[in-house]
Amino acid sequence: MKRIVTFGEVMMRLTTPGHQRFTQAKGFEATFGGGEANVSMSLAQFGLEAAHITRFPDNELGQAAIQFLKTNNVSTDHIVKGGDRLGLYFLETGSSVRPGKIIYDRANSAFAGVEPEMIDWEKVLDGASWFHWTGISPAISAGAAACCKAALEVAYAKGITVSGDVNYRKNLWQYGKSAQEVMPDLIAKSDVLVTGVRDAAEILNIYPEAGADNEEISVYNKIIERFPNVKKIVNTTRNSISATHNKLSGNLYDGKQFLKTREYEINPIVDRIGGGDAFLAGLIYGMHELEGDQEALDFGVAAAVLKHTIEGDVNLARVEEVQDILAGDTSGRIKR
Amino acid sequence: MKRIVTFGEVMMRLTTPGHQRFTQAKGFEATFGGGEANVSMSLAQFGLEAAHITRFPDNELGQAAIQFLKTNNVSTDHIVKGGDRLGLYFLETGSSVRPGKIIYDRANSAFAGVEPEMIDWEKVLDGASWFHWTGISPAISAGAAACCKAALEVAYAKGITVSGDVNYRKNLWQYGKSAQEVMPDLIAKSDVLVTGVRDAAEILNIYPEAGADNEEISVYNKIIERFPNVKKIVNTTRNSISATHNKLSGNLYDGKQFLKTREYEINPIVDRIGGGDAFLAGLIYGMHELEGDQEALDFGVAAAVLKHTIEGDVNLARVEEVQDILAGDTSGRIKR
Amino acid sequence: MKRIVTFGEVMMRLTTPGHQRFTQAKGFEATFGGGEANVSMSLAQFGLEAAHITRFPDNELGQAAIQFLKTNNVSTDHIVKGGDRLGLYFLETGSSVRPGKIIYDRANSAFAGVEPEMIDWEKVLDGASWFHWTGISPAISAGAAACCKAALEVAYAKGITVSGDVNYRKNLWQYGKSAQEVMPDLIAKSDVLVTGVRDAAEILNIYPEAGADNEEISVYNKIIERFPNVKKIVNTTRNSISATHNKLSGNLYDGKQFLKTREYEINPIVDRIGGGDAFLAGLIYGMHELEGDQEALDFGVAAAVLKHTIEGDVNLARVEEVQDILAGDTSGRIKR
């Protein structure tokens, strides 16, 4: 059975047109996205079965968000309705030396009001092969953190592979608990972890071994030692030359091997948002459909690279398109 | 001295393009509006000095709102900065038998967090000839209600004319107090009241005199009796034939005379929002610049009629344009 | 079980923006529609389960069409992939005395190449309560006609209610058979027929009884006599005052009673396309959910009226919105 379940907030994204700044905009382009749903939608685009769990207000904006997931072939059967408002974020796209800018307006969203009793994880995860969460959800509210924990417990019990993207954003944690208190329990139940040296230090108080040959590996080893359920640690290395020109490669450590991919050049970047989610979706696809970790990692990075050329949060690349990149064709020649 | 001060929330308005429904929209047109600020902006367009007091978040969206007021020539010198978010409302414009639809997203806005100590009304109202408030502000939060009350006390002490638009919306009152508790004190300090028979019954428990010749007048007499500072009660009569075809006239009762205007036909309506604010701005203009109440009332209704032909919340009609309507030219012939 | 299945072509609709003529357009708005799928999508919007059967090319345009159906909550599980191209139609919207104009470009579409063996009607219609077809499909190609016939046979065998919209367009019949040859077999297996006096004459050679009190009824009686499975004949009466101003009412004859609705005024019309499909969807909804034929007919006409105020082929009105119209509120007052 290949069925991936993701859990997290989906926001309406309101983007200023073209290169306009917030104070210039007389309108916004509207789409929807969220780190976990982006993974689901990309996997559905790759042809796998995917379901997303979230909570939306019972109004037309919540309805529009559901329709967006449906359009992208993700199951919305278990989405909870209720609460007051849809979370939003406003985006001003950067260019060259000018960085992009996000203004979040997600406080008191329907998702922030989610509570464990609203979701029957036994049912939701029935038949699932993979569950994916990120560190954003437990940062949003105690209820969202509790839902996340409940999901991980059921997934663990069912033997479902779990991936967690630590993604620590300090200023999100406003409801009275800290990441340092909440995250370790969630990390402990994850099989694949997206994290890096900075996250390890800030959340887990894990620092590189003094005098280590490879400081990065020394940190990852400590993580795996502390959380024995964690089997793989993955992330991307991004070289930001400018807002519109990045270089990207991927890394995977399984406690023994430190795998790396080639570095891709992305210039110009069409839409930077969702690049990391596209990487993870590619990796999960690879772990379902390809032979080894290197193949999965390569697929993840090539998928992430393509995402940067696509408007919106979601990677609309198809498997064949990722394969073309993997096969070395980054020439961009028109397909007829 | 002719200087009008208004107080109230200004929201970003996100409108679906053309005739699109919320679930069809891939973008929104963005503008700003709020019942009280709409009055200020219309008065500034008429050439009077106007200032608006509100609270905006200290981010680019708050900055954009300030710039919108500046563009419309309203003083923003006393606007308070702080709080978390800008209030929003989403608008789907109606057509023919299909009504327009508004989804408010204003809870926990910067304005809802306004507190009396943030505004120095002595300074703000210094040299003002008129102060305008509506029943929306005291419905938003205890703090906003307290600010409103504080403003009215200073205005009363300074002998500034006060207009209040009762505008009762039951579902807005969520913070623990009811309109029935809060509004009477505010009404008591107002000189010109925009209200009608329904508001009087619901908020003030005032009902038509049994057997009265004119039930409406009997209600207004009771209001004036109970609130002796109220000198004039005004409102409009709107005949809604469809979302795009209305007829509009105005009424003013001063305790003795019940003045009425001619009825105007508006077909098609370009933008229905802000019609009442445009009426009040026209009336306030008339009370500053024209001879009598009938003239002011006529000006107010003609202004309101023109507003329906203008995109956005704000009446961008100029005095001469209102005068053309008043002079009977509703033929719409091109001006060269 | 309430599950409606529809069968027919879905085309991409390319509309000139605003009031532009074909020769002015530098771009087209794109959406999707087709008489039968429009019925499915409206029913899904009303909350009923709906599935549409068609054939799309296996390219991104076919994919976009599928996503459009998904967005509108219609099951696409049984859609066939294959063939060369997606059918298209170009639309120039009329205004006032200028009529709208459609240029069809649907020849050799994927749907035209549909063949009976591509669709397993036993499976498709399993658990269905209703099947809907129109006279467009049998006009497109011998294969489409054969599919239609196969569906009707299975539906008849399963006791599924069948509605057929005769919708005779002479110039569509190009593949060697005429409507006069093909349609009678299909009509014979239908329970509810959308047709009128003109269709009856042209396709069935049925003319009003000389000297009949009510010529219309005399025609319908002859149809019912000839096709005893037909239980109800329905249609709308449209009074076209201009391209943007119509009056609409509905009729239903069940062999005994000739039911009529009130006449609605629609001015301005936002989008005329799909009005008849919206009527039928409303009627089918009513026949599933409401008490009697009059209620179903009333619901159908009110639904059709609302459709005229909505962009695109599909009626995005919700049940409550239709109910408001039925309750007599056509004032278009903003809902907050």
Place this chain on the structure above:
Amino acid sequence: MKRIVTFGEVMMRLTTPGHQRFTQAKGFEATFGGGEANVSMSLAQFGLEAAHITRFPDNELGQAAIQFLKTNNVSTDHIVKGGDRLGLYFLETGSSVRPGKIIYDRANSAFAGVEPEMIDWEKVLDGASWFHWTGISPAISAGAAACCKAALEVAYAKGITVSGDVNYRKNLWQYGKSAQEVMPDLIAKSDVLVTGVRDAAEILNIYPEAGADNEEISVYNKIIERFPNVKKIVNTTRNSISATHNKLSGNLYDGKQFLKTREYEINPIVDRIGGGDAFLAGLIYGMHELEGDQEALDFGVAAAVLKHTIEGDVNLARVEEVQDILAGDTSGRIKR
């Protein structure tokens, strides 16, 4: 030989989008138009050969104007290049009681600098059946007036039918001569005159005969008496109910008969500009292709009515479309 030649300024028209006012616009739609060229372009659309003479600056804006004429099938072979700038006009479209507004920015245009020696009228008018001018050209500059006069002399000598649209706009006459001085010589050489009672009074000092049965006819008789070359006087009667709702009919007096047309209702108006030019083009078409003056007049008015439903200055209606209106079909039913 059926070949119509027109002479006059063509301006770029910059229109605010939708219903926006000038101070709201963040952009303008751009097209081209001018009273005389509009006649040519409409005639070319009707299938007659048409050429327009004007002067454009030798830059890309002049080039764009030429391409616009070419697109509309008008010969641009004799257009003069030179001068500094293209004339412009800014347009804010009216709605309901709000009138449209035009800001001209045409002073010092390339056309204003046209001089008689730049145009070889013998060559330009070779083989022409009709020449059309308006009172705008002689108002623009002494050079344009002289060109107009030169054209009329050549046309007169060649026996070409001449139509002149008097179109008196007092504030255009800024170069030192008055319409009263310049126009009589031009009128004297015209066969068909578009004018009315107001123009006759203001330019020709001709007033209704005291006690005349029909004051209008008494004025026209005086015009014909004074200018014996004038054979027909035509104009339209426009009943402006609002900016978006007009009624229109036409009139033609030939010294004996006073012909009238039916009155058409136009609601809503899409674009009011160029309605008069469309009328004249229709009339000229009728005088080339139809039997009598009544037929030509009817065609002219029906053409003008259609123009009001079309964006831009130019009537893009085809002959068959005008004929449909003439045949009484103003129902706006979609053509498939």
Place this chain on the structure above:
Amino acid sequence: MKRIVTFGEVMMRLTTPGHQRFTQAKGFEATFGGGEANVSMSLAQFGLEAAHITRFPDNELGQAAIQFLKTNNVSTDHIVKGGDRLGLYFLETGSSVRPGKIIYDRANSAFAGVEPEMIDWEKVLDGASWFHWTGISPAISAGAAACCKAALEVAYAKGITVSGDVNYRKNLWQYGKSAQEVMPDLIAKSDVLVTGVRDAAEILNIYPEAGADNEEISVYNKIIERFPNVKKIVNTTRNSISATHNKLSGNLYDGKQFLKTREYEINPIVDRIGGGDAFLAGLIYGMHELEGDQEALDFGVAAAVLKHTIEGDVNLARVEEVQDILAGDTSGRIKR
């Protein structure tokens, strides 16, 4: 006499806006193009007389296509009307590593139905200096191939220089004949051939001489030997770094000399389509107006480079602009 005649299909091009994928598009930008007409339009832009021969359906879309050619100053006098539909192609523009994508929808077009008896080549080519065809036309249908052959015979008889762009696309050849059967006869009557080593192998079965110093030249020599009327073989060398970054240079072999140009860097590419047509138009311009083959080749490549910065299929560069590039100014400094 300098008059260039081109023959081939013109399609409507429907492009997704910005960077949108096909499944994201809610609309398409519409323009027109075709390999041969693009050459005509570019030459007309350079000031030469150009005529294009094709077949369009007799509807508004065909009319719009004609108007597009007229706008671009190409003679449409000999265009044939008839057939059912206008050929279309849908374009998704690539970016960075994501390639552009074209979906053709040109089967059964009006052009595919062209037959030799519809075109009087004697008349069409009367006074022409150059005739241009491409390998697309003979691939479309037997009729189009026959027209091509007929044109070449008349051109040959009249001594008109002929250029042919071999442009082999295997999947276009669907009507029963192969390129290998049809093309040699057409190549034999051409003076200037756009082709390369791959085309020569696939269509002509010509392969590089084993052990040749320069394999390319060895192929070209064999072509010239086999088709003695061919005097020059030209093409471009494109280095595709990404969809938005290419390098371009040009080559010309006349049987003796192998001329090359400098290599230009194009970054970013605005619109890749029509680059080859722009090259050929530049070369043809150069062969009419410049001194030698090197000058013509240089002009062709510089023209092609500029095309990549212009929206649409057509090179709207003027001669002076190409000359600036040739003079080495690729700095892009604003011209005032």
Place this chain on the structure above:
Amino acid sequence: MKRIVTFGEVMMRLTTPGHQRFTQAKGFEATFGGGEANVSMSLAQFGLEAAHITRFPDNELGQAAIQFLKTNNVSTDHIVKGGDRLGLYFLETGSSVRPGKIIYDRANSAFAGVEPEMIDWEKVLDGASWFHWTGISPAISAGAAACCKAALEVAYAKGITVSGDVNYRKNLWQYGKSAQEVMPDLIAKSDVLVTGVRDAAEILNIYPEAGADNEEISVYNKIIERFPNVKKIVNTTRNSISATHNKLSGNLYDGKQFLKTREYEINPIVDRIGGGDAFLAGLIYGMHELEGDQEALDFGVAAAVLKHTIEGDVNLARVEEVQDILAGDTSGRIKR
């Protein structure tokens, strides 16, 4: 007191959308700009008090221009109303090797008609810390030159620092005087001069000292010698790789030291216009708020670099954003 006053023309800028050429545009984006007002608006964005002096026509376009300045927080209190038209310029944005193109349409503008008696410089400059002019104003008309001179005299008398951007454009000088006659008097009263070697030669007849170590410094020394009030000479060095890729650095000479900045890479450029004005605004900001000339120069160049990434003439960068660039962060990473 920190209050900057600027004087000069503000034009409406009409830009073709995207990459369209003038002849492709069916509309224009509209904004406002002018070299001197751009400086004011940028300084207001940096938080300093700024006022702009100009003359606008008393119509809605002039009103829109005033509103644009207000929106950008610049005082419009001293703007003169009158004259016939607003100056315009049309812009086609370049890309890669294709240069941008400007068509000016500013002759006979309201500003060209400005006369010294219209502006009370004593009042305007009261309390000012800085006055800025450019060489465009004295080029426009004798009146504008006289206004400039009058302003400089008052500024000099009041001890206000004066910056002048020489910006010599030969073809602007059309009113009978040359830059050689007019500019020296204006330069003589300036403290900070934006100029370079080319301007010095063309306007001041100053050439590099033969055999100088540094030719540039030798020219600047001669300028300072001839105009002893000039204390600093500044400019930028722009390396134009293409229309969308530039490198930029800045220079300042104070008679002793020749300061330089690092060179920044800008790729892609969003909007090239106003880059120089942004530099000067940054420099003036720095001279008001930062420690030394090097800091001011660095701030100016970083500000100019950011401007290239912002749409429109005006640098909407905030101080913190410039500081981020100065701190070396040109990575464009999204700010959340």
